[in-house]
Amino acid sequence: MTDGRTSLLRRFRDLAGGAVILVAAWWLLALILANRVLPVPPVVFGRLFDLLPEPLLSHAGASLGRVLRAVGLATGFAVPFGILLGRNRLADSLFSPAAYLMYPVPKIALLPVVFLILGVGEAARVGIVALVLFFQMLFVVRDAVRAVPASYVRILSGMGGKPIHTVRFVVIPAVFPAILTGLRIGTGTALAVLFFAETFFTRYGLGFFIIDSWSKVAYTDMMAGIVSLSVLGILLFTVLDLLESVFVRR
Amino acid sequence: MLVFQTCAAGYDGVPVFRSVSFSVGEGHLYAIIGRSGCGKTTLLSCAAGLHALYAGTVSRAGEVVHEPHPRIGLVPQDPGLFPWYTVARNVGLGLEIAGLSRRSAGYRQRVEQALQSVGLLHCAARLPSKLSGGERQRVSLARTLARNPDVLLLDEPFSALDALTREALQDDLVQLLSVRRIAAVLVTHSIEEAVFLGSRIAIMTGRPATLHELDSEPAGKPGRWSRTDRAYAEQCRRVRELFAEADHD
Numbered sequence: 307m308t309d310g311r312t313s314l315l316r317r318f319r320d321l322a323g324g325a326v327i328l329v330a331a332w333w334l335l336a337l338i339l340a341n342r343v344l345p346v347p348p349v350v351f352g353r354l355f356d357l358l359p360e361p362l363l364s365h366a367g368a369s370l371g372r373v374l375r376a377v378g379l380a381t382g383f384a385v386p387f388g389i390l391l392g393r394n395r396l397a398d399s400l401f402s403p404a405a406y407l408m409y410p411v412p413k414i415a416l417l418p419v420v421f422l423i424l425g426v427g428e429a430a431r432v433g434i435v436a437l438v439l440f441f442q443m444l445f446v447v448r449d450a451v452r453a454v455p456a457s458y459v460r461i462l463s464g465m466g467g468k469p470i471h472t473v474r475f476v477v478i479p480a481v482f483p484a485i486l487t488g489l490r491i492g493t494g495t496a497l498a499v500l501f502f503a504e505t506f507f508t509r510y511g512l513g514f515f516i517i518d519s520w521s522k523v524a525y526t527d528m529m530a531g532i533v534s535l536s537v538l539g540i541l542l543f544t545v546l547d548l549l550e551s552v553f554v555r556r
Numbered sequence: 557m558l559v560f561q562t563c564a565a566g567y568d569g570v571p572v573f574r575s576v577s578f579s580v581g582e583g584h585l586y587a588i589i590g591r592s593g594c595g596k597t598t599l600l601s602c603a604a605g606l607h608a609l610y611a612g613t614v615s616r617a618g619e620v621v622h623e624p625h626p627r628i629g630l631v632p633q634d635p636g637l638f639p640w641y642t643v644a645r646n647v648g649l650g651l652e653i654a655g656l657s658r659r660s661a662g663y664r665q666r667v668e669q670a671l672q673s674v675g676l677l678h679c680a681a682r683l684p685s686k687l688s689g690g691e692r693q694r695v696s697l698a699r700t701l702a703r704n705p706d707v708l709l710l711d712e713p714f715s716a717l718d719a720l721t722r723e724a725l726q727d728d729l730v731q732l733l734s735v736r737r738i739a740a741v742l743v744t745h746s747i748e749e750a751v752f753l754g755s756r757i758a759i760m761t762g763r764p765a766t767l768h769e770l771d772s773e774p775a776g777k778p779g780r781w782s783r784t785d786r787a788y789a790e791q792c793r794r795v796r797e798l799f800a801e802a803d804h805d
């Protein structure tokens with residue numbers, strides 16, 4: 307436990323250190339450019355506090371809600387499907403090649419299709435992000451299941467274990483870290499896709515706020531939005547990190 | 557009491573061993589020596605109810621073994637501890653499967669006792685990755701002991717241990733067999749180990765393999781030898797000669 311706590315402290319220290327360097331670099335760049343498109347940090351942070359809690363919190367809340375629903379949706383599909391591919395050779399040879407081809411396809415390009423199929427509402431915005439996360443997670447989960455040595459299953463059988471025990475004592479513990487890894491790898495892309503998806507047919511979300519401020523030539527607001535989106539990303543990343551350090555023991 | 561009667565088994569229809577017959581009573585240990593790949597692990601898998609026989613029967617206490625039995629414990633060749641659970645949880649896994657709650661006093665007591673008997677109680681809260689190879693093998697043994705078996709199938713359980721630890725564990729095993737009245741089958745590469753622990757010794761050789769029992773004298777209890785004895789050294793030498801003979805053809 308002491309191990310976990312010191313590494314947590316170290317993580318926060320690193321995070322704070324990184325933030326300081328980033329803000330310093332931004333400041334420097336703003337001074338060099340001396341352009342009102344890129345205001346210096348104090349101005350942006352001042353404006354950020356003006357925009358809080360409203361309207362920024364509503365926008366951030368909308369974005370966060372979409373991400374969380376997408377995470378739930380993607381996990382709900384990727385985990386059972388990944389387990390199936392990992393444990394059933396027929397299913398794997400049937401579906402994996404197609405899924406593999408889909409892997410490098412930029413899912414964001416499918417946004418118009420998704421809008422056409424799911425309509426221009428929330429379902430489409432959540433759906434496209436879930437699609438990105440699904441493919442990130444699918445293969446990580448499949449490989450994690452595949453990497454479980456057959457001897458583990460034998461050992462359980464030898465102790466009178468049934469398939470349900472294999473799921474409980476082997477598959478779930480093996481897959482859980484893979485879910486977190488898949489989500490972490492996917493966070494950046496998912497937020498990028500969300501940002502883009504939020505610029506259509508909605509008046510809520512940080513993506514909308516940033517583009518809207520941009521079109522209104524409100525560059526300080528725009529930067530405040532960008533900072534908020536970044537903070538959201540860092541937050542998600544940190545939560546995944548924390549979950550991993552608390553629940554995944556190696 | 558474990559009895560093999562004219563057993564044959566293999567993979568994909570090809571027998572790995574055939575006409576294997578022997579029996580081992582409580583407090584006794586049947587030692588099997590054989591070259592790598594001759595079918596020792598397969599034989600133990602059959603006794604554990606994990607592998608189907610082509611012919612013959614394995615029975616425990618008069619009942620034919622078809623599937624894993626709660627009183628038949630296998631210590632696999634590869635310790636196979638689950639890296640995501642602590643040592644204690646690994647040891648208690650069989651009890652959990654049997655339906656014992658991890659919070660029950662019985663569970664805790666049996667896990668502690670099993671860890672104690674391999675001298676690793678102080679490692680209970682550790683993860684397997686933080687153990688040495690030999691310690692892992694001992695935890696694997698404890699995991700099987702926790703289920704309180706009366707038949708113990710040992711697949712080279714001491715192979716990763718240094719000589720001193722191995723001897724200490726062999727002594728512990730001798731104690732366990734007699735105190736808990738366990739019937740054991742031990743697979744090993746070591747002639748010394750087979751002689752020291754075996755009530756009887758058999759060589760597994762040929763393709764498909766058969767068993768050749770080395771001693772026709774009445775079976776002695778494990779622990780009848782002292783390692784420093786002349787007689788023990790002499791017996792090891794004899795067995796080595798017989799092994800060379802039997803393994804030749």
Ligand SMILES: Nc1ncnc2c1ncn2[C@@H]1O[C@H](COP(=O)(O)OP(=O)(O)OP(=O)(O)O)[C@@H](O)[C@H]1O
Nearest residue numbers: 567568572590591592593594595596597598599633
């Ligand atoms: N799952 C399997 N499918 C097909 N053949 C197998 C399988 N498992 C083992 N074999 C073969 O059966 C034979 C006996 O294997 P087994 O594992 O019983 O040998 P062993 O005597 O335990 O060897 P070692 O001392 O190296 O552990 C070997 O030739 C091996 O290649």
Ligand SMILES: [Mg+2]
Nearest residue numbers: 596597633711
């Ligand atoms: Mg073997």
